[in-house]
Amino acid sequence: xxxxxxxxxxxxxxxxxxAALLAACSGPQVRYGDAKAVETVNANYGSTDLQxxxxxxxxxxxxxxxxxxxxxxxxxxxxxVKNKTSEYIDTRVITDKIRTQLMKSGQVRFAVSVTExxxxxxxxxxxxxxxxxxxxxxxxxxNMQGAQYRIEGSIASIVKNTxxxxxxxxxxxxxxxxxxxxxxxxxxxxxxRKTATR
Amino acid sequence: xxxxxxRLQLANEGCQLMQLLKKSFLVCAGVSLxxxxxxASKPPAALPEQAVLxxxxxxxxxxxxxxxxxxxxxxxxxxxxxxxxxxxxxxxVFIEETRQKTNNNITSTITxxxxxxxxxxxxxxxxxxxxxxxxxPVKFTNLADPKATAPVITPVDPQTSSASxxxxxxxxxxxxxxxxxxxxxxxxLRYLANPIRGLLIKSGYKVVQAKPTVSMxxxxxxxxxxxKRIKAGDFSDADYVLYGVLTEVSNTDNVxxxxxxxxxxxxxxxxxxxxxxxxxxxxxQIVASFIASGEGKDVQIDGRDTGYKPSTAKLMKLASLxxxxxxxxxxxxxxxxxxxxxxxxxxxxxxxxxxxxxTTLKVYx
Numbered sequence: 001x002x003x004x005x006x007x008x009x010x011x012x013x014x015x016x017x018x019a020a021l022l023a024a025c026s027g028p029q030v031r032y033g034d035a036k037a038v039e040t041v042n043a044n045y046g047s048t049d050l051q052x053x054x055x056x057x058x059x060x061x062x063x064x065x066x067x068x069x070x071x072x073x074x075x076x077x078x079x080x081v082k083n084k085t086s087e088y089i090d091t092r093v094i095t096d097k098i099r100t101q102l103m104k105s106g107q108v109r110f111a112v113s114v115t116e117x118x119x120x121x122x123x124x125x126x127x128x129x130x131x132x133x134x135x136x137x138x139x140x141x142x143n144m145q146g147a148q149y150r151i152e153g154s155i156a157s158i159v160k161n162t163x164x165x166x167x168x169x170x171x172x173x174x175x176x177x178x179x180x181x182x183x184x185x186x187x188x189x190x191x192x193r194k195t196a197t198r
Numbered sequence: 199x200x201x202x203x204x205r206l207q208l209a210n211e212g213c214q215l216m217q218l219l220k221k222s223f224l225v226c227a228g229v230s231l232x233x234x235x236x237x238a239s240k241p242p243a244a245l246p247e248q249a250v251l252x253x254x255x256x257x258x259x260x261x262x263x264x265x266x267x268x269x270x271x272x273x274x275x276x277x278x279x280x281x282x283x284x285x286x287x288x289x290x291v292f293i294e295e296t297r298q299k300t301n302n303n304i305t306s307t308i309t310x311x312x313x314x315x316x317x318x319x320x321x322x323x324x325x326x327x328x329x330x331x332x333x334x335p336v337k338f339t340n341l342a343d344p345k346a347t348a349p350v351i352t353p354v355d356p357q358t359s360s361a362s363x364x365x366x367x368x369x370x371x372x373x374x375x376x377x378x379x380x381x382x383x384x385x386x387l388r389y390l391a392n393p394i395r396g397l398l399i400k401s402g403y404k405v406v407q408a409k410p411t412v413s414m415x416x417x418x419x420x421x422x423x424x425x426k427r428i429k430a431g432d433f434s435d436a437d438y439v440l441y442g443v444l445t446e447v448s449n450t451d452n453v454x455x456x457x458x459x460x461x462x463x464x465x466x467x468x469x470x471x472x473x474x475x476x477x478x479x480x481x482x483q484i485v486a487s488f489i490a491s492g493e494g495k496d497v498q499i500d501g502r503d504t505g506y507k508p509s510t511a512k513l514m515k516l517a518s519l520x521x522x523x524x525x526x527x528x529x530x531x532x533x534x535x536x537x538x539x540x541x542x543x544x545x546x547x548x549x550x551x552x553x554x555x556x557t558t559l560k561v562y563x
Contacts, residue, residue: 114458121461125499141497 043168043196045089045157053155053172054097056190058105061098064186066149066176067107075145076102076176078113079152085170089155094172098151111147120144149176149185166196275404276440277433278395279411280386281472282422283444287383292376299369384413384421387444389514390470393522394440401535406436428479436479442472445489453502464501468494468513470521476534488528492521 039046061067067074078099081091092115102108112120127138153174160167169191176186294309395405409432413421420426424441433439450467469491476486494516496508529535 117456117458118460121456121459121499125461129498129504141499142495 043166043194045085045087045170049170049192049194050094050097052192053094053190054101057098057172057174057188058101060188061102061151061174061176061186062105062107064176066178066185070107073107073109074149075109075111075147076149076151077111077147078115079150081152081174082154084154085157086159087157091155094155095151098174111145147179150179151176164198168194168196170194273402273404274437275406275435276398276438276476277406277408277436278391278398279408279439279441280388281390281442281444282411283385283387284419284421285383285385287381288378289381290376290378293374295373295375297371297373299371382417384417386410390472390518390521391442393518394525397522397526398440398535401529403535406434408433408436408439424475424477425482428477428482433479438485439477439479440474441477442474442490445471445473447471456499461499462502464498464506466496466498466508466513468510468517470517472521474525474528476529486529486532486534488525488532490521490524490528492517492519492524494518494520 035047036051039048078095081095083089083091099110103110124139124141127133128141151174153172155170155172157171158169170193171189171191173189174187175184177183178185296307296309298305298307398405411421411427411432422443424439427433428439446469448467448469450465450469452465452467453462454465455461456463471489471491473489474487475484477483478485494513496513498504498506498508526535
């Protein structure tokens with residue numbers, strides 16, 4: 001009788017162990033979420049901040065006199081957005097997002113920015129100087145279009161911590177500068193405050 | 199009785215009033231009919247412009263604006279010269295004269311040396327003890343000045359000079375002189391004016407060939423005397439003469455970094471600036487005057503590293519095309535041609551050519 005009970009216990013234990021092993025081998029559960037959903041994992045700079053900033057800046061820029069009052073879609077280039085916060089923020093993602101939204105509006109054309117110049121010069125060199133291309137189809141050197149305006153700005157933050165509270169304030173500033181005159185044609189800012197409590 | 203008389207009188211007056219109204223109505227209707235028939239038969243005669251009170255007739259245009267109608271009526275002809283130039287060259291001259299006096303005989307040996315250099319630089323260099331100072335140790339004088347070139351023999355001290363010797367019956371004297379002489383060169387630059395001729399043809403002008411100008415020995419600035427050439431008949435029966443004098447030619451070769459890349463940009467530029475005038479051959483009046491420039495540029499990425507050498511012919515072609523474009527803008531600004539030489543002007547010109555005798559081959563330059 002005791003032996004029978006003992007064997008039954010061993011069988012049940014093995015069954016439970018197998019079930020646990022099978023569950024472990026199946027890996028982590030993956031599910032898609034809403035990319036636009038509000039992200040509040042912590043108070044650091046996140047995807048929602050990026051979306052808020054890009055949307056606000058694009059809307060404001062499209063309403064500016066320099067863009068909306070222009071007969072032809074003006075040519076703009078992206079310059080630096082300086083990260084003045086203590087965090088690592090890829091500011092290029094912000095300007096790229098703004099650029100994409102502006103391009104979709106059709107009211108602005110973009111010239112290649114400084115960061116994209118290497119690939120542009122490499123391509124021109126390949127077409128013009130390799131001697132491999134038909135002359136009539138070559139994208140000629142010296143015909144690139146200069147941008148009328150450049151977009152540049154900065155992101156700064158003020159962070160305050162207590163034992164239970166972390167308060168972060170971001171301010172994103174963007175300027176549209178006329179390259180020829182050096183005049184600031186448009187400027188706007190977006191403020192974001194995030195507070196995390198334990 | 200009295201009441202009856204008053205009634206009869208009133209009735210009589212009423213009848214008279216009615217008749218009067220009837221008559222005036224008929225008269226009005228008649229007059230209206232006459233006016234209406236008058237208006238319908240002949241239009242109101244237009245008053246001559248001068249007779250209109252307060253309207254001053256417009257002045258004829260001061261500049262000979264060539265409009266579409268004018269071109270249709272008659273195409274003006276224009277002669278376009280090649281681009282004149284004046285090149286100032288300076289020759290550096292060094293003369294060493296050795297005179298030997300033997301008894302009563304004097305023999306002189308002159309050894310001239312001429313080196314074509316930039317005289318200003320050579321002068322400064324020699325004075326400052328630079329590269330030419332050993333070759334030309336004497337202060338420079340202008341040899342064109344007769345006073346400066348008067349024969350001056352420097353007495354040589356036999357004790358100190360190694361270049362002279364003195365014996366009982368022979369004496370040797372050596373003198374050195376150096377300076378610069380100016381040399382002017384006048385001529386015409388071929389090929390640059392052809393795109394300008396082309397644009398004038400497109401604009402509806404008949405372009406006639408100008409005779410080339412040959413510079414004479416000891417030529418002066420009268421080489422540019424266009425009125426003299428017009429009177430000499432160098433431009434046949436052209437209504438206008440477009441001539442340009444080369445102001446400056448420059449060649450630049452620059453290398454600069456391309457920001458954001460590891461590459462460099464090697465830019466070779468050929469630039470010309472020309473002073474243009476258009477003269478009316480009948481009145482010798484200058485009807486357009488401007489300065490135009492043309493630039494031919496060749497850009498090579500990392501060209502310095504690859505030892506790339508630009509094509510001068512390509513740069514020249516680009517510069518002449520650019521010069522013609524600048525000339526077109528200036529001529530349009532001064533109302534000498536229409537703003538769109540490729541459209542209406544071209545059509546007119548084409549029509550003019552088609553109207554010509556088809557049996558004769560004509561080459562328009």
